[in-house]
Amino acid sequence: MNVLLVSRGATHHGGHDAIHRLAAAAAEATGVPVRACFLDGAEPSLHAALDAVPAQGEVLLVATHVPPDRYLDTWIRRAVAHWRTTRDRQTRILVAAPLAAQPALVTAVTDAITGDHTTVDGNPGPFRSPAWSQITRHRRHVLVCRGPRCTAYGAEHVAAALGKRLTEHGLGDDDVLVTATGCLFPCNLGPLVVVYPDDIWYEHVDADLAVRIADEHLRDGMPVDGRRPRDS
Numbered sequence: 001m002n003v004l005l006v007s008r009g010a011t012h013h014g015g016h017d018a019i020h021r022l023a024a025a026a027a028e029a030t031g032v033p034v035r036a037c038f039l040d041g042a043e044p045s046l047h048a049a050l051d052a053v054p055a056q057g058e059v060l061l062v063a064t065h066v067p068p069d070r071y072l073d074t075w076i077r078r079a080v081a082h083w084r085t086t087r088d089r090q091t092r093i094l095v096a097a098p099l100a101a102q103p104a105l106v107t108a109v110t111d112a113i114t115g116d117h118t119t120v121d122g123n124p125g126p127f128r129s130p131a132w133s134q135i136t137r138h139r140r141h142v143l144v145c146r147g148p149r150c151t152a153y154g155a156e157h158v159a160a161a162l163g164k165r166l167t168e169h170g171l172g173d174d175d176v177l178v179t180a181t182g183c184l185f186p187c188n189l190g191p192l193v194v195v196y197p198d199d200i201w202y203e204h205v206d207a208d209l210a211v212r213i214a215d216e217h218l219r220d221g222m223p224v225d226g227r228r229p230r231d232s
């Protein structure tokens, strides 16, 4: 039997090598071939890893959700530092070693390899649905920054308020396509909301401004407070 540890590559930058090391340790502990592969964002892909397995062989897929994430390791400290400067609290905050560095993780993967398995079957329809060929005919595309600084400044409340208001107005993806993004760069102006094709960047957005953006700009077509495109 071959074993593949399947991880997300797109969301765990800097953690790929650790998954390969985990696979090597699990292979040594179990005595069976164990390789790492990625659903997205890194190589080898799941497809490529499956291609490399003997055609008549057996493959056990182990969804592996805990790669280390250097972005997270770095940003968790910066976020805590920001939290400290914005709260009057004496809380002592410690950071644990990454889960991927814990020997127990190898034990957990070993148990998954040697435990009960279920056969993968079914049809590939959901992977290639015709729906995934259609570009929505939205009038506006709204980017809601969910990067680490905007998140620290309250972006989750912005996203929730915006989504709730758009739903109340019956504005779905065909009217207003809302996409959560990573950092858009002018972090000091966050939380940020950007509306295209108008190219209007809303700064320091809170839940109240998010509601006004939904009402005045996205429903009525008038940018809040008459804001103009960023370059004018």
Ligand code: FES
Pocket (backbone or CB within 6 Å): 145, 146, 147, 148, 149, 150, 151, 182, 183, 184, 185, 186, 187, 188, 190, 191, 192
């Ligand atoms: S985190 Fe939002 S602009 Fe950087």
